Amino acid sequence: MARYAVAVTGASGSVYGLRLIEQLLTKGHEVIIVMTEAGRDVCGHETGFDMPAEDPARTLLRFLELPLEMPLRNACCKDLFDPIASGSYPLDGMIVCPASMSFVAKVAHGLSDNLPSRAADVCLKERRPLVLVPRETPLSLVHLRNMTASVEAGAIIVPAMPAFYQNPETLDDAVNFVVGKVLDVIGVEHDLFARWGV
Numbered sequence: 234m235a236r237y238a239v240a241v242t243g244a245s246g247s248v249y250g251l252r253l254i255e256q257l258l259t260k261g262h263e264v265i266i267v268m269t270e271a272g273r274d275v276c277g278h279e280t281g282f283d284m285p286a287e288d289p290a291r292t293l294l295r296f297l298e299l300p301l302e303m304p305l306r307n308a309c310c311k312d313l314f315d316p317i318a319s320g321s322y323p324l325d326g327m328i329v330c331p332a333s334m335s336f337v338a339k340v341a342h343g344l345s346d347n348l349p350s351r352a353a354d355v356c357l358k359e360r361r362p363l364v365l366v367p368r369e370t371p372l373s374l375v376h377l378r379n380m381t382a383s384v385e386a387g388a389i390i391v392p393a394m395p396a397f398y399q400n401p402e403t404l405d406d407a408v409n410f411v412v413g414k415v416l417d418v419i420g421v422e423h424d425l426f427a428r429w430g431v
């Protein structure tokens with residue numbers, strides 16, 4: 234069993250983050266979720282899931298219709314004392330899903346001013362997988378440069394871009410494709426989409 238941090242920031246596409254958490258837990262992995270303030274707001278607006286201050290992890294498990302004993306822990310965005318802020322804490326990787334352009338800028342420039350940006354910075358310095366799932370369009374030169382700098386520093390970018398060669402029939406199919414690509418890069422097996430040629 235691996236242990237992953239999943240940050241949900243204020244980009245559109247929080248459904249990707251929630252589906253990713255559901256998949257990681259279902260595959261037997263431990264998940265630490267951290268939502269930025271904007272991430273919480275956008276998630277509430279887009280999915281109807283409002284992360285409560287009281288019992289957030291169990292509330293999310295209920296929302297995802299998962300067993301309440303699954304290993305999900307909520308970390309507070311402002312809590313720089315959380316274990317994932319330290320390189321000595323054994324984390325197998327972090328996925329920022331969705332990743333706002335503001336967050337990508339922080340990663341590109343080493344700004345560790347809250348828990349998720351610090352945890353991302355820790356992944357880079359410890360050479361652990363850091364996956365960014367941006368959802369922005371169109372992209373400015375600033376966005377492109379920040380993504381390039383993030384990749385140069387060791388991050389992996391999996392843009393939230395559903396493919397059509399799978400002939401998706403529902404929005405769920407499109408979401409599953411993006412989340413499946415994220416799972417592919419961290420080496421977690423899944424059956425979220427049919428593989429070409431297999």
Ligand SMILES: Cc1cc2nc3c(=O)[nH]c(=O)nc-3n(C[C@H](O)[C@H](O)[C@H](O)COP(=O)(O)O)c2cc1C
Binds near residue numbers: 241246269272278334
């Ligand atoms: C409904 C809504 C959708 C948004 N979608 C995006 C988006 O797709 N990509 C993006 O980079 N920012 C998006 N934003 C802006 C971010 O939420 C904003 O830049 C915020 O400061 C990001 O903060 P965070 O990185 O701490 O979550 C959106 C904001 C709102 C209210």
